[in-house]
Amino acid sequence: xxxxxxxxxxxxxxxxxxxxxxxxxxxxxxxxxxxxxxxxxxxxxxxxxxxxxxxxxxxxxxxxxxxxxxxxxxxxxxxxxxxxxxxxxxxxxxxxxxxxxxxxxxxxxxxxxxxxxxxxxxxxxxxxxxxxxxxxxxxxxxxxxxxxxxxxxxxxxxxxxxxxxxxxxxxxxxxxxxxxxxxxxxxxxxxxxxxxxxxxxxxxxxxxxxxxxxxxxxxxxxxxxxxxxxxxxxxxxxxxxxxxxxxxxxxxxxxxxxx
Numbered sequence: 001x002x003x004x005x006x007x008x009x010x011x012x013x014x015x016x017x018x019x020x021x022x023x024x025x026x027x028x029x030x031x032x033x034x035x036x037x038x039x040x041x042x043x044x045x046x047x048x049x050x051x052x053x054x055x056x057x058x059x060x061x062x063x064x065x066x067x068x069x070x071x072x073x074x075x076x077x078x079x080x081x082x083x084x085x086x087x088x089x090x091x092x093x094x095x096x097x098x099x100x101x102x103x104x105x106x107x108x109x110x111x112x113x114x115x116x117x118x119x120x121x122x123x124x125x126x127x128x129x130x131x132x133x134x135x136x137x138x139x140x141x142x143x144x145x146x147x148x149x150x151x152x153x154x155x156x157x158x159x160x161x162x163x164x165x166x167x168x169x170x171x172x173x174x175x176x177x178x179x180x181x182x183x184x185x186x187x188x189x190x191x192x193x194x195x196x197x198x199x200x201x202x203x204x205x206x207x208x209x210x211x212x213x214x215x216x217x218x219x220x221x222x223x224x225x226x227x228x229x230x231x232x233x234x235x236x237x238x239x240x241x242x243x244x245x246x247x248x249x250x251x252x253x254x255x256x257x258x259x
Contacts, residue, residue, distance in 0.1 A: 001033040001081075001234075003226050004074040006067050007196065008086035009050050011039030014163050020200055021219065028220045033227050036079070038070065049158035051195075054088045055129030064090040068098065072258045075099040080230035083222060087123075087130060087194045089137050096246045098254055100239050102229035107137045109225040110192050110218045115146050117214055118189020123150040124179050126157050126195040134194045148186070150194055153179050162197040169205050176202065180210045191215045 005025075011018045018037050025035035044063050045053040053059045068091055071082045081102045084092060095103045114121035123138075125131040131150040138147045153175045157165065165172040176198070180191045191213055193199035199218035202208075208215050232238040240246040248254060 001030075001227060001230055002079045003029070003033065003035050003081045003083060003223060003230065004070070004079045005035050005037045005083045005085050005223070006070060007037065007039045008054065008064060008067075008088055008090070009039055009159055009196070010042055010044055011037070012042055014159060014197070015166075017163060017197065017200065020204065024200065024203060024219060025223055028217075028223050029227055035223060040064075041066065049160055050086075050088075051127045051130055051158040054086075054133070055127075060088060060090060064088075067091060068094060069258070071095045071099050071103065075101050080234065081226040083226050085196055085219070085222070087125065087134050087137070087196065089133075093245065096240050097248055098258065100233075102226065102233050102239075104222060104226040104229060106196070106218060106222045107134065107194075108141055109222040110194075110216055111138070111141065111143055111147055113221045113225065114190040114192050114216055115143070117216075120146060120148055120187050121190040121192050121216075122148045122180070122183035122186075122188035123192045123194035124176065124183065124198075125150055125152045125193075126159075126162060126198045128152045128156060130195055148183060148188055151179055151183065153198075157198075159197045162195075162201055166201060166204065169201070172201065173205060173207060176207070177210055180213070180215070184211050184213050189213060193218050 021037050053063055074082050084105045087107050089105050089107045092105050123134050131152045134150040138144055193202050203217050242248050
């Protein structure tokens with residue numbers, strides 16, 4: 001089984017982040033399940049961080065357009081599942097409307113799993129702008145009654161600053177723990193790290209529980225979810241519904257436009 005993991009970061013500029021994801025995946029997936037990690041082309045954000053860019057709707061739309069072609073390429077190359085590895089959750093409806101292989105969103109998957117672990121979950125992000133995007137996704141998925149309003153660590157950090165924190169983790173661990181504890185005191189049963197580099201940082205530092213409350217391995221549960229969906233697709237033919245939300249009455253037109 002091959003799983004395409006689509007990061008919204010320019011991986012070349014984030015040090016060992018790609019290698020960290022690959023090593024992490026080997027501890028989650030079975031030996032015959034391979035994660036292939038892909039990032040955005042160099043220059044996508046014109047020297048800015050993804051956090052700085054994706055909070056703007058125009059940049060979000062223009063910069064991330066290549067992932068549509070990537071999903072179509074993945075399906076043509078025999079990939080079994082396509083993971084949208086960003087809490088910005090771009091083009092989820094469009095992706096599922098274009099391909100038949102499972103398209104898995106880290107936002108959707110991690111929140112669904114959190115709903116199985118507690119009554120209320122609390123997403124914690126790296127920045128207020130990303131927390132706002134996650135809030136919109138929660139509403140889109142109809143989870144507002146189960147997921148608390150997302151919050152962000154203090155001070156806010158972009159992806160490059162988060163990577164720097166891998167070298168000296170104590171400050172970020174303290175900030176995340178304090179933010180999580182506030183959510184727990186307000187009723188959170190599960191903490192969901194709601195930003196990719198932040199989630200990997202917490203995994204690498206063994207932060208999986210705070211005050212008897214689980215801290216989700218956001219990437220780990222998403223990859224496991226993707227493997228499950230790919231297995232169901234392969235064995236039972238399970239796909240998204242094509243009648244309404246992911247309607248595709250003319251597959252030939254999709255293929256012609258995709259090129």
